[in-house]
Amino acid sequence: IKVEAHLKTLMDSIVRGSTDHSREGALAAFNPLFFDLLGHPQSYHHPFDSLKALSRVKSPDGRFRVITWAIRSLEEGTYRYYGVIQNFEQSSGKLQRTGLSEFRTENDTILHSTLLAGQWYPALYYAIVERKVKKSTYYFLLGWQGQDRLVNRKIVEVLTFDRWNNPI
Numbered sequence: 001i002k003v004e005a006h007l008k009t010l011m012d013s014i015v016r017g018s019t020d021h022s023r024e025g026a027l028a029a030f031n032p033l034f035f036d037l038l039g040h041p042q043s044y045h046h047p048f049d050s051l052k053a054l055s056r057v058k059s060p061d062g063r064f065r066v067i068t069w070a071i072r073s074l075e076e077g078t079y080r081y082y083g084v085i086q087n088f089e090q091s092s093g094k095l096q097r098t099g100l101s102e103f104r105t106e107n108d109t110i111l112h113s114t115l116l117a118g119q120w121y122p123a124l125y126y127a128i129v130e131r132k133v134k135k136s137t138y139y140f141l142l143g144w145q146g147q148d149r150l151v152n153r154k155i156v157e158v159l160t161f162d163r164w165n166n167p168i
Contacts, residue, residue: 004048008050011051013026024071035084039097043086068083081100081145083099083120103120124143128142138159140158
């Protein structure tokens with residue numbers, strides 16, 4: 001994919017930019033370009049290996065993959081997270097992508113509730129474990145969340161899909 005070289009340059013600026021302003025500028029260019037690219041069916045099988053700061057994990061059954069990335073503030077030491085779920089229907093060859101919107105509670109307590117893509121408790125995922133219970137399939141997403149300079153967390157989220165293939 002030809003645009004990957006440009007995305008790599010932007011990702012390098014997001015990670016290594018010398019100021020928060022330069023990192024934010026690169027992120028503002030990277031996010032829409034990358035999201036558009038992930039809408040093309042051939043992108044589902046593309047590894048994006050040159051984008052080292054991306055976390056890319058595919059479900060064991062090949063049904064979907066989750067791509068996440070983060071930007072760290074140099075001034076505050078905090079992180080903001082971004083993500084996309086690519087859901088591939090093998091029978092039709094149809095690709096659905098869902099942008100994940102970061103959601104946190106006011107006191108940042110651990111959540112035990114059902115959230116939609118617009119309420120994503122953010123993390124950089126490193127593994128997906130699939131479990132089938134009766135006729136339902138549950139995916140356990142294992143992730144890392146850097147809170148600030150002192151606090152890091154391990155995150156376990158359960159992902160399912162509704163009958164319209166929307167992530168829950």
